[in-house]
Amino acid sequence: MNDDLTRRLRDAAAALDDAVEPVTAEAARGRAPARGPSRRPMLIGAAVALAVVAVGGLLVLNRDDSASVDILPVGTTSTTSTTTTSTTSSTTTAPATPPVDTTGLPDEGFAVTNGDGLMHLYDGAGTFLAETTIPDGPDNDSWMTLDSRTGLLVDTERPAALDVPAGCTSAAVGRDGGRWAICDEGRTIRVYSGDVVSMTVPTPAPDPDWTSDTLGRWRWVDPSGPVLALWGGECEVPTTFLVQDGAIIDAPGVALLSAVLAPGNDWWEAPATKPLATDGADLIIEVLPGLCSSETVAPGVYLVDDEPVLLVPYDDVAQRATWWVRGCAECGNRLEDAIVTALADLGLAGCCGEPSHGGPNARAGATVDGQGIFIWADAHADARTSHGTGPRLPSPDGSARDRIAVVSSSNPSGLGETIVTFSCSTDTFSLGGGDVDTMVGLADELIPRLGCGLTSPVLVEDAADDRLEVMAEWLATHFTPAGFGPRWEAEPAVVEQAVSARLDAGFIVEIDVILLDALFEDVEIPDATRYEQDGFVAGIGEVDGITVATFTCDDYVVSLASDEPIRTDLGTVLTSMAEGLGRSIPCEIGEPVIG
């Protein structure tokens, strides 16, 4: 890139940083309504119910299991919830885009913005159909769905394969489900059925000396209708081909248009380029002001037939065209369809989802009892894929629930999250963002409506020793995960298996359980204090400013450490945690290894 332009952009960025004050967390809180964040009862309970049991010194968290949850349709009021009686409809935001009367509309067409926040819908022949506002949502300039049920325009992305094959730069899904990928730096187009290449599209002008510097290459392939692909180099005359039965055919009219327009514009990169479904050779394109030379033609939307026809001229530089298709905006794939249909059957208001962007997974949500609960589904994945391996938390009593797992998860930001997950056929569904009871209740209602067979979630993979699993579950049940929660760690080079946890007990406690006979350096605690009660023995002391409690349990060494100097209350908590952990499994408590 040109150094001068780079410098000017960097200067501009620096000037913007100087001119605009950051938004602080305090300001954001002050700007929000007084209600503040919705809080999950489990987390609050974890904090307020933290208590030390004097007898035995066991640290116990009391969970509130008393709340029963009803799944309520929109607009009704809870009568059983102990926490809220708000109506679910109150949190549903009115759509920003007014509905379009879809009666008699074709299946697809194009829409043009007019610069005033309005959008005009046309059919493929350029006939005006309706006026609406620009839909709220991501500005991806490529694709919109006109929801046949609601009449709302929704910004979505052109169906595309999320998994771009190795060696390829882009891939799009054809109507037969195959992935059409541009590979080898534009030299070839391959069609994948699953992971197998079912067809390779030949280049229009094979060049044995082809290198990455060769000008000609495949620029795009659009397989969503009749497959059209464009070959060319920047500022050269591009050629669009129709791909039929593995052969490439010059698309009538397109070459003519190329001759008329080129090299004066970048029509071949226009995002709204889209073939008509009514005629395999016709093409609707958007022409924008040229980049490669000063030549240009009138910007607007053209129909390319025997000769180009200007359907909608642009008279405003802000005008842009987008292709639209009729469909179900909220059910872009199998899993979204299943979730949305189930929520509609329950009469629940949707919320807080994201479009699938053409991928196989679903991100939806529902408002239940005033809580916005995220529901996401991973296709052909078990719970390990979705959440990693880790301990299961006990599900609330009285639910189904040996097939529903409550897990402690976290995301890369380190924000801990309690998630309800279940496996249905080959897919895994997960719920987050609400309190556990509500999410489990919703899962119970969803499962029979998803049309799939419930299977046991696979969460703990090949736990060689049940004792590890029990200890991990005890930790996860009794403490709030801090950052990354309790999880299995397999480090074959060091230990066969271990469980480590980082827990919030009012202060952060790091816990490691590892095999005694592994490559482990003993915990040496000079001047350790021996703690003994009812057969449980532990050592506690300070090492390099860190307070450590340790005990042995059969062939495991367990250490609990807090990054603070030893003091009475800290010692009490650590020994209480150690004892609770040691008593959580049937094992023989040995002498602590304290150096």
Place this chain on the structure above:
Amino acid sequence: MREPDHLEVVDGTSDRFDRFVTEVEPPLRRALVAAYGADVGREAAADALAWAWENFDRLRAMTNPGGYLYRVGQSSTRRGRRDRRRTELRVVDGAQEDRLPVEPALAEALARLTPSQRAAVLLIDGWGVTLQEAADTMGARVSTVRTHRRRALDKLRIDLGVDP
């Protein structure tokens, strides 16, 4: 059972939100300011972060909370929640009325880009973030941001008379 004498009950939500804002606010603000101008963009960022505080639990379940907040900010500008103040980058009769507070020629050229193009080119070429980081910030796919940036650079070169 006795109450602990020394264990301070810590919820931690406020602290977590502070950390979250520290991480997310700079790219979010920059992207929205680049797209919609200094005043409107900052207002949109403030709206998005206020929404984040209201819905912090929901954000935790998202894989890309920053990208989602960018869209919340976009919605904020479109819905005109505020007092419909004039946007800095509004184009009237083909002439730019207000511009980004940067050098005049560049400001004029930037004003001719779409909001997404401005955000992409300023994030990547101005603030020096990677393509992936820009895509995460804008809640868009890498290929989409790459296209926005390329078009933006092409237009800027032409408008500013800069050789490729």
